[in-house]
Amino acid sequence: MPTIRIFDTTLRDGEKSPGTMLTVPEKLRLAVELARLGVDVLEAGFPAASEGQFEAVQKIAQSVSGPTIAALARATNATDFDVAMRALASCARPRLHTFVPVSPFYRKHFLKKDFQETLDLGCKAVQLAKERCDDVEFTLVDAFRAPPEDVVTMAKAVADAGATVINIADTVGYAIPSDIEALFRSIKAALGEPSPVVLSIHCHNDLGLAVANSLAALAAGAGQVHVTVNGIGERAGNTALEELAAALKVRQDHFGIDLSLDSTLIGPTCRLVRRLTGINVQAHKPVVGANAFVCEATVPQLGEASAQPPYQIMDPQQFGLTRAAEPVAKDMAMDAFQAQLRRLGVLVDEKDLEACFEAYRQLAEHKEDLHVSDLENLLDETLLAPPQRYKLLYLNVSAGSISVPHATVQLEIDGQMCQDAGFGQGPVDATFKTICKMTHRFPKLVRYEVHAVTSGTDALGEVHVQLEEDAQTVQGRGVATDIVLGSAKAFINALNKLEQKSKEPSVSEFTEWESWQPRL
Secondary structure, three states: EEOOEEEEEOOOOOOHHOOOOOOHHHHHHHHHHHHHHHOOOOEOOOOOHHHHHHHHHHHHHHHHOOOOOEEEOOOOOOOHHHHEEEEEHOOOEEEEEEEEOOHHHHHHHHHOOHHHHHHHHHHHHHHEEEEHOEEEEEEEEHHOOHHHHHHHHHHHHHHHHOOEEEEEEOOOOOOOOOHHHHHHHHHHHHHHHOOOEEEEEEEOOOOOOOHHHHHHHHOOOOEEEEEHHHOOOOOOOOOOOOHHHHHHOOOOOHHHOOOOOOOOHHHHHHHHHHHHOOOOOOOOOOOOOOOOOOOOOOOOOOOOOOOOOOOOOOHHHHOOOHHHHHOOOOOOHHHHHHHHHOOOOOOOHHHHHHHHHHHHHHHHOOOEEEEEEEEEHHHHHOOOOOOOEEEEEEEEOOOOOOOEEOOOOEEEEEOOHHHHHHEOHHEEEEEEEHHHHHHHHOEEEEEEEEEOOOOOOOOOEEEEEEEEEEOOOEEEEEEOOOOHHHHHHHHHHHHHHHHHHHOOOOOOOOOOOOOOOOOO
């Protein structure tokens, strides 16, 4: 049975979701989880974009074993390839990924070049990459709005130049399955059979067809699929890893394709991405939505009352979806706690282990029951905090149906403790306004959401905020049994990310700007 490659681009293309900013520790945590899941290729980022991107790719290359680690480099700037290889220096299986637009829309807007000039640029980029790395992936951007003969010509040219993987991108989600099949068959015919070049597909979900189009590409001979966890990405997102995996698993009789993924880790990985990005999963989303395995309880008139209705085509346990509700002991000793962390795929040093254990003990005192999802949230908050210019030390609020909502906040700012108080329309509003007054920052609150991590009145409240300041948008996250405290934590988390982002200008993928380069 043939096996296809899963190319995960959550850390690069997925992070383009509006307002999403992952810190280096968050990216490393997610990369470790993706490696545990069993993705074949992990695109760690675009090292020439910024210092943070370079550091993330470098740390992932140093720390993550198993998958091929890919880094993006622009065809328009030769320095990118050296920067990318420097970031991948310690990686056992590196890959350079470069690209040019092939459609007239993208070529004219981003490059101001005709087809022949773009073709020459693409071939030169592959040659530059090949001089530095044996494994080179080349993407034809916006391929399905380009003349098919141009796509075939470019694919053949970059294959001759040395590309080992050719990725055909439906960048704006324009294609339908018949378009995909026709173009892939034309490219395969041009490359000849058998060809050492692996064909790949990258789909966006603007028309809701990303998964269907990816499956069509596989049927037409693609050997690799680009995916993101939960389908996150710019606009309507990308091909969802979990949906593609479920389709191939449930309909293996039709596709006859095997995956290297450990499907029982799909649920935990999807939950991790949701927590880190703050992008919630709609209730009726296939596979991982809250209602994905919920069916109407009413028994049809002729149905057997004691029998389970035949609605379910897959078992949620296959995808690790029941694990979040598993109970966790409240009285674990350090050894048992460490063993629980290993089961969750979390490896920590002695200092972090003590901090996590102390946070676990405090939570156990406040909650009647603990579950795996509580522990997952606790670990994220303890281990993945961004560099903290602002630290919340103390919060006290007063609110009611008669009294004016009031908040007293104590912060540590640049190592100095300060305290102030303020009023608002409610306890959360009073808290946010007081924090803004103390930090002298007044970002726009774009989004505010609260979710219960588990059932029960003592459940952890998970708060996500999105702040916008000077055309930069970030997400923040906080967790507490008190949702006002959780809100304050989320606001401070987002402020620290804004602080970090403002100090780190980033190079866009579609420019000829100079690459960011590490200091030697």
